[in-house]
Amino acid sequence: MPSAIRFDHPGPPGVLRLVPVERPEPGPDEVRIEVAAAGVNNADLLERRGQYPVPPDAPPGLGLECAGTITAVGRDVTDWRPGDQVCALFAGGGYAEEALAPAAQVMTIPAGLSMVEAAALPEVACTVYSNLAMIAGLAEGQTVLVHGAGGGIGSFAIQWAAAIGARVIATAGSPAKTAAAIELGAMGAVNYREDDFVAATLGATDGRGVDAILDVVGAPYLRRNLECLGPDGHLVIIGGSVGPVTLDLGALLSRRASISATLLRARPARQKAAIVAGVTRDVLPLVAAGAIRAVVDTVFPLAEAGRAHELLESGRTIGKVVLRTRHHQPCVPSP
Known part of the structure; x- marks a missing residue:
């Protein structure tokens, strides 16, 4: 059974707990990702404090981006298959060992990036x-x-x-x-x-x-x-x-x-799909060419999400804070 970060009520970073959850099953247009790493964003801090308008259709749990390996695809998904190493943008649920993402919001990891670096990319x-x-x-x-x-x-x-x-x-x-x-x-x-x-x-x-x-x-x-x-x-x-x-x-x-x-999280699915398509076309090649790098300040184990929030709230970081799961391993570039 996979685990995920949850909290019962808004509060300080200490309310975040790693708990067992049911394995998510992808809908027709979704993929399931075995998460290796997940990015931490200011929106997560606000949501934990009860100060962020969560979209009504958002998956449960914090986390707007991740990197990992696809393990299952919905019946209408044709562009992705199990085994693909990807990063993804979604409306919630990324602080987990397994997460669902709309297939149109999934991107191939640029060559040479680690899972941690890839997890720091989608939201920014x-x-x-x-x-x-x-x-x-x-x-x-x-x-x-x-x-x-x-x-x-x-x-x-x-x-x-x-x-x-x-x-x-x-x-x-x-x-x-x-x-x-x-x-x-x-x-x-x-x-x-x-x-x-x-x-x-x-x-x-x-x-x-x-x-x-x-x-x-x-x-x-x-x-x-x-x-x-x-x-x-x-x-x-x-x-x-x-x-x-x-x-x-x-x-x-x-x-x-x-x-x-603007807020990215609450945009309609068609807008997010257009944005991801633009990033895939115009931005990820710059990352692959080394013109842009993922700036990662600190990496924490998933179970220490509270510490990750404390660090980001301190204002001392330069770049992203990332959580890694037990599935984290070096990224193998696609042939």
């Missing part, structure tokens, strides 16, 4: 690509401001933007994190605890502003983000504080700018 790759490529339309020669450079999303966004030929300005909360941002490809990095990121951004762009902003802070940064936007710029908000805030429409109109606010 799909978040960055859907927001910066599909919504903001970031392209070669443009400039993007990435907040939260030390996080999993920020560290991936810097690399992807640099890989497509965009210029990156990043913000982070410590010298170690700003140094990591530069190493990952940012042309400039601002310690927001010490310096004004608006002044730094405008200085780095000769006063023009940036073409896109990826924001994980939310309401407290709205006014200052607008000051950083250049003509026809696009601000994408993907998290942070969602309290009431005043929007300066004049600042938006004068720049012909736009704002989007």
Whole structure:
């Protein structure tokens, strides 16, 4: 019988427990994955605290991504077969030894990546690509401001933007994190605890502003983000504080700018399938070529998910925190 992380009520990391669960059986359009490793995300922390709107059709348990080996496929699945080594995006249930994923949200592991590295990819790759490529339309020669450079999303966004030929300005909360941002490809990095990121951004762009902003802070940064936007710029908000805030429409109109606010987890299945298809086509080849790497800070055994949450909540990490199961082993590249 497989095991999975569960909690009976919202609370601190200590509420997380590894318990036996029934073996999941795939539906017609699903695959079952023997999980080797699972990524830990901020959404998991919020859900554990009872502060995240869980989609009503989400599988039970925490976890939005994993890497492992397919062990069963639904009757309508034709693109995957048992034995395939994959990584996957799903709406829940990844903190487990076995998990179900929609077949359209499964990706082949890029050559040369370990299961741990592969588990760190789906959520950040799909978040960055859907927001910066599909919504903001970031392209070669443009400039993007990435907040939260030390996080999993920020560290991936810097690399992807640099890989497509965009210029990156990043913000982070410590010298170690700003140094990591530069190493990952940012042309400039601002310690927001010490310096004004608006002044730094405008200085780095000769006063023009940036073409896109990826924001994980939310309401407290709205006014200052607008000051950083250049003509026809696009601000994408993907998290942070969602309290009431005043929007300066004049600042938006004068720049012909736009704002989007998105959550990946609650998107309809057809949107997620389109995002995964785009990542498979446009992003994973960059990973396979070494232009983008999975930034993993720390790996914990699945049973120590509470410790993993404590570390991520501490704000000390650079990149992703990953859980490994008893099935973890080196990835064997496909022939």
